[in-house]
Amino acid sequence: MTLINLPDFAGDLIADFERLGTTRVDTPVIQPAEPFLDMAGEDLRRRIFLTQSETGENLCLRPEFTIPVCMRHIETATGTPKRYSYLGEVFRQRREGGSEFYQAGIEDLGTRDFAGADARAVADAVAILGKLVPEQPLAVTMGDQAMFEAVVAALGLPAGWQKRLIRAFGEHAQLEALMQRLAKPEHVSGLGAEVETLAKEDEEGLIAHIDGVMEATGYLTNASRSPKEIARRLKEKLALAGTSLDPAKLDVLREFLSLNVSLRYAPGVLADFAESTGLPLQAAVDRFDARVAAFANAGVKLSDITWRAAFGRPLDYYTGLVFEVTLRNDHRVLAGGGRYDGMLTLLGAEENIPAVGFSLWLDRIEAVRGER
């Protein structure tokens, strides 16, 4: 079949994927919509092309490849590690560009050498792009969810606040608003004397109280949040009432988020940060440094990579590295990727499968090639 809008370099890409030892997969264009909405949230609904089957199942045109590739991996149960490659059309409404366009990429599932797998993903993306747009200097921006989580943990913040901060990581405005909120004490009111006493003194009593109210008001106690879950969280919340995030810790967090350096200097900058703040970050810094070493081993030029501490993606399955590749001084993202160790279990895999991958935006690459 001839696809007239297939980029003319598709054949080279497929040859590259083969040379890299990946298993080429294809997935149906029509996909069940639920996994995409479940993973990425309802926001995606406005951007994907949805329809319903005769039996009422929500279907969509494939908006991306990672989820179908992972689901196929789980279904076929062929074991790990496995490196898959894909090339095909995806369908999604975007701010810039058409709604149907080609993507290609590699998903590395189950490689336990995290640093090595991260480095290989970046190296492969950069090498492929280097061939497709030769003699154009590339710029890689990378972030690290794990490093942010380590800083938040090292600050010794209450667990509830840590989770909130981690959730907002990557969304600058949300994170800033959250930090400002945490700087002010939060009060809990309107509980009534009975509940407040129970929450402080008698967890079992509080659970029984909540259970009783649910029964009396006709709420199912097993369909949604349980009395125990509500009681536990209320206790946590009351323990934090009236406290606020220490301004000194807030400053440390802001200082970390402002770090933005070439990866060559990042290990030194991180070591200085850990030392000057006195935060126990050794394990996280070691992992970061191991990845930098792996990048160098994989032949990635560290001077092409900028580590931006605040760069992340606010979805709960991203767990570590995220990266984007552009031409230097150009905003168009030609390749993007990251580590998503949380995804396969969310999709139903029985064991924890670490995963890292990237996708190439072929329409943008084509545009860039055309401009030369």
Next chain:
Amino acid sequence: MITIALPSKGRMKDDASAIFGKAGFKVVAVGNERSYRGRLEGVDDVEIAFLSASEISREIGNGSIDFGVTGEDLIREGLAEADVRVEFCARLGFGHADVVVAVPEIWLDVDTMADLGDVAADFRARHGRRLAIATKYWRLTQQFFSSQHGIQLYRIVESLGATEGAPASGSADIIVDITTTGSTLRANHLKILSDGVILKSEACLVRARKPEHEGDATVAEIISRVRAVV
């Protein structure tokens, strides 16, 4: 010819006619009382279409009518980039309804959207599914949860009626719905989050932004006379 769409039945119809009457535009039906077409007495170049409130929102969005009287909630739910496509000319002081986020009263630990964000984040791990919101307000819910509060991970369960019953029956965990007095919510043991008012809606005179309205005397007069009486 300028077309104004007014609600076709109920209190909204009477209140809209009353406002136009006060503004010196007497609304008269063409043909019998139950006709779906009308005109303004003594004004030749205006016709009235009586439509349902949700149809008005749709028709004004695609520009097939010039003005409409309908709830702000329906416009903002029905149209992407509502402020680019329509002008809210006047708030008419009737049809008040708040679009709110309401959770079971017994969720003693949840009082704010931030609390709800915590609950939504842990939901999948605890219950094997995302937090489910029953609503007919897809767009308003997404904007409020995602853009304003950074909450991405939830699922919308479409509800076309008796939304307030969904949490008790277990078909959803929380709701986004309209309320006027809050009594239906209370009767269903739901509470509005302290920062959970998405929109304070009321009936509005809404104009489709069309280039030909520029400098049109009739358009300008309709707006100024309605504004003068509200």
